[in-house]
Amino acid sequence: MSEEMRIIETKPLDSVKHCLVGMPDTGLTGMIAVSQIVESMKLPEIGHIESDLLPPVMVIHDGEPKVPIRFFGDSNLTVLTSETPIGTRAIAPLSRSLTAWAVKKKVEMLVSVSGIAVQNRMEIKIPQVFGVATNEKGKNRLKEAEIQVLEEGFMVGPHAMIVRESLSKGLTNLVILAQSHSGYPDPGAAASAINAVNKLLNLEVDVKKLLEDAEGIRVKTRELMQRTTKSLEGMAKTQEQELPAMYG
Amino acid sequence: MFKSFDDLEREIDETFEELMSSRPMWDSSTGRLEPLTQVIESLDKIVVTMDLPLVRKEDIHLTIEEKYLNLEAPLARCVKYERWGAHSDCEFSSFYKTVNLPTRVNPDEAKAKFLNGVLSVELHKTVKGKKINVE
Structure with a gap:
């Protein structure tokens, strides 16, 4: 495991069946989705990630200081999320540590949730969801869950590095990408992503409350969205919206 | 090399924007929140979009000058932040934002639409690029 990132398990688990990851990214879609699932x-808090590469930030909830990147869940489903954007320097070590941890815990499926920016998002009522899988097993799961495979494009950010590390470790990693606003918090996209995760992992998370609270969430996550947008600027994030060079 | 007045003006605007972006996006003394905003510039147009949750279309007050766009919009319900930081309860009742436009526009040609809580304002540049023949 990378020494630069330390996974601290406050409630250690012998094994984990499914692991869900949602970091601040395009439209905060993944973070909003997995927070809603938690x-x-x-799901109880079971651990966190420590590193000198992460911003010197602690959050306080109910008078208790907390590390911003935390694990929740149990041996059936573990969720990793962050309340602060992950800077460029921390993404690769974080992905290495997370995938090494997933191998050690015999994770059957590591699912990253994120948004994929679309220019006409304000005209889309129900965002469509696309999937990317690192192996045949993952592709079959996408097919069974009726999630359309992303055929061409770029991925930039934490989920892209988790894919790279999963490929090298032979881990089944699926990326769920919901059509999303690029720079505005998008609970609607998060709801679509949750519906896809429900099918994929046989969960029954209701998105009604999320959609009812959507406008309040958009107001209260403006600053995190702004900070995330700035963080993504350093990662050539706009490449996700480029047309691919079709020479492959 | 000398910079044109427009270039200098643009640099000052960008520096100002940078300074403004490092301050909080709220002001508890006025109860105003700053909306997330994107400015996209093309050859002959500028499109400004703003995320305005909890805002009704009929309540949006939008004014456009040659170099500025000003928005004020009350929220349909107040937003409260309880037990946050060293502040006692904070309550916000409106969005407010002045956007410095990257170049001059014609306010009379501006078009705005509001869809699913996102405002989009299309502005036409006053000075457009001159079309030249390619030999």
């Missing part, structure tokens, strides 16, 4: 399933 809240809805009342």
Whole structure:
């Protein structure tokens, strides 16, 4: 495991069946989606990630200081999320540590949730969801869950590095990408992503409350979105919206 | 090399924007929040979009001058932040933002639409690129 990133398990688990990851990224889609899943399933906090490469930030909840990148869940489903954007320097070490941890915990499926920016998002009522898988097993799961495979494009950010590390370690990693605003928090995209995750992992997370609270969430996540947008600027994130060079 | 007045003006605007972006996106003394904003510039147009959750179309007050766009919009319900930091309860009741435009526009040709809580304002540049023949 990378020495630069330390996964601290406050409630250690012998094995984990499924692991879900949602970091601040395009439209905060992944972070909003997995936070909703944690809240809805009342998943307990079971650990966190420490590193000198992460911003010197602690968050305080109910008077208790917390590390911003935390694990929630149990041996059936573990969720990793962050309350602060992951800077460029931390992404590769974080992905290495997370995938090494997933191999050690015999994770059957590592699922990253994120958004994929579309220019006409304000005209789309129900965002479509696309999937990327690192192996045949993952592709079959996408097919069974009726999630359309992303045929061409770029991925930039934490989920892209997790794919790279999963490929090298032979880990089944799926990326769920919901059509999203690029620079505005998008609970609607998060709801579409949750519906896809429900099918993929046989969960029953209701998105009704998320959609009812959508406008309040958009107001209260403006600053995190702004900070995330700045963080993504250093990662050539706009490449995701470029037309691919069709020479492959 | 000398910079044109427009270039200098643009640099000052960018520096100002950078300074403004490092300050909080709220002001508890006025109860105003700053909306997330994107400015996209093309050859002859500038499109400004703003995320305006909890805002009704009929409440949006938008004014456009040659170099500025000004928005004020009350929220349909107040947003409260309880137990946050060293502040006691904070309550916000409107969005407010002045956008410095990267170049001059014609306010009379501006078009705005509001869809799913996102405002989009299309502005036409006053000085457009001159078309030249390619030999």
